[in-house]
Amino acid sequence: MYNSRIIGLGKYLPDRIVTNADLSTMMDTNDAWIQERTGIQERRWVKEDSSDTTASMGVEAAKIAIERSGINKDDIDFIIFATLSPDMYFPGPGVQVQHALGIKTVGALDVRNQCSGFVYALSVADNFIKTGMYKNILVIGSELHSKGLDRTTRGRGVSVIFGDGAGAAVLTREENNSKGILSTHLHSEGEHAKELVLLAPGMGTRWVNDILKDNDPNDESYFPYMNGQFVFKNAVVRFSEVIMEGLVKNGLEVSDIDMLIPHQANLRIAQFIQKKFKLKDQQVFNNIQKYGNTTAASIPIALTEAWEEGKIKTGDLLVLAAFGSGFTWGSVVIRW
Numbered sequence: 457m458y459n460s461r462i463i464g465l466g467k468y469l470p471d472r473i474v475t476n477a478d479l480s481t482m483m484d485t486n487d488a489w490i491q492e493r494t495g496i497q498e499r500r501w502v503k504e505d506s507s508d509t510t511a512s513m514g515v516e517a518a519k520i521a522i523e524r525s526g527i528n529k530d531d532i533d534f535i536i537f538a539t540l541s542p543d544m545y546f547p548g549p550g551v552q553v554q555h556a557l558g559i560k561t562v563g564a565l566d567v568r569n570q571c572s573g574f575v576y577a578l579s580v581a582d583n584f585i586k587t588g589m590y591k592n593i594l595v596i597g598s599e600l601h602s603k604g605l606d607r608t609t610r611g612r613g614v615s616v617i618f619g620d621g622a623g624a625a626v627l628t629r630e631e632n633n634s635k636g637i638l639s640t641h642l643h644s645e646g647e648h649a650k651e652l653v654l655l656a657p658g659m660g661t662r663w664v665n666d667i668l669k670d671n672d673p674n675d676e677s678y679f680p681y682m683n684g685q686f687v688f689k690n691a692v693v694r695f696s697e698v699i700m701e702g703l704v705k706n707g708l709e710v711s712d713i714d715m716l717i718p719h720q721a722n723l724r725i726a727q728f729i730q731k732k733f734k735l736k737d738q739q740v741f742n743n744i745q746k747y748g749n750t751t752a753a754s755i756p757i758a759l760t761e762a763w764e765e766g767k768i769k770t771g772d773l774l775v776l777a778a779f780g781s782g783f784t785w786g787s788v789v790i791r792w
């Protein structure tokens with residue numbers, strides 16, 4: 457059995473910065489409320505006339521990750537793309553990346569586990585590499601939320617939180633079993649699917665002709681819904697559990713963590729976890745203040761930024777942890 461190791465990271469954020477003050481011109485909200493409840497100061501939303509899409513942002517992040525990895529794109533033998541906001545109903549964005557990067561006809565898998573998507577994708581990549589099936593895997597998390605948000609006061613409980621962006625990682629085979637991804641841990645609890653959901657019916661439940669006939673411009677089911685307090689309460693419990701699960705599996709303790717990179721759901725959640733585990737500020741990386749919650753893209757964007765800022769060093773113990781819609785949650789323990 458091999459291990460897998462991240463050898464290249466990249467991120468792409470649209471140029472357009474949307475501040476809390478900008479949002480207060482669209483809906484009844486204010487900077488104080490948003491900062492107090494979420495820690496978010498600003499987020500990126502694609503420009504109205506931008507050609508950015510979920511797939512294209514993923515491609516830009518991937519190009520940087522591949523360049524930094526030092527491997528040739530033709531040596532990539534599998535692609536995994538995590539998103540909840542694909543460009544099209546089908547096919548998923550994995551094949552768009554394969555085409556846009558001009559990579560030979562390798563497999564392309566789409567993962568749709570919302571905020572946990574990147575952690576799920578890393579787990580799949582790690583296990584494909586561990587078994588020797590593939591050597592170099594490109595993993596992408598990308599989201600374009602802004603076009604799907606209810607930007608009126610009706611949607612303020614959700615729309616002030618989410619942002620656009622993409623992150624990517626290149627994983628390769630590592631022969632030294634004490635380096636790279638040590639373990640991954642995945643969970644779900646579908647009982648709570650309706651607490652964080654976009655309910656619009658798909659063709660799995662309704663005739664498309666009926667959907668078109670109904671075509672009600674006030675149909676709220678096309679906007680995401682979140683039972684915020686319920687999600688928050690579950691998040692803090694599951695984050696804690698799955699971080700501990702990863703540490704225990706590897707015979708490690710909280711004090712061994714050099715860097716915890718939580719999914720950027722809400723700064724208050726990260727602060728709760730930090731306090732609970734008595735972690736110092738430099739042991740937890742947060743950038744939700746600048747980018748909001750970018751669901752499947754949040755961990756690879758944060759990981760890339762932490763690495764770019766020199767906050768991750770060879771030999772460090774990293775823990776990635778995510779929780780979100782599904783509910784799904786998971787963690788990844790990495791020896792860098």
Ligand code: UT7
Pocket residue numbers: 484485486489490493494571612613614616683684685686687688691720721722725749751779780781
């Ligand atoms: O990434 C996936 C996982 N997601 C999460 O982990 C998110 C978890 N949940 C949360 O982060 C928080 O629950 C929110 C940030 C979404 C909401 O914060 P909250 O403290 O739970 O607020 P609330 O929903 O209970 O709303 C409190 C009040 C309400 O007014 P009343 O009924 O008390 O008069 C809301 O209508 O705040 C009002 N409100 C707002 N006011 C100004 C809701 N959204 C806004 C807003 N601006 N944007």
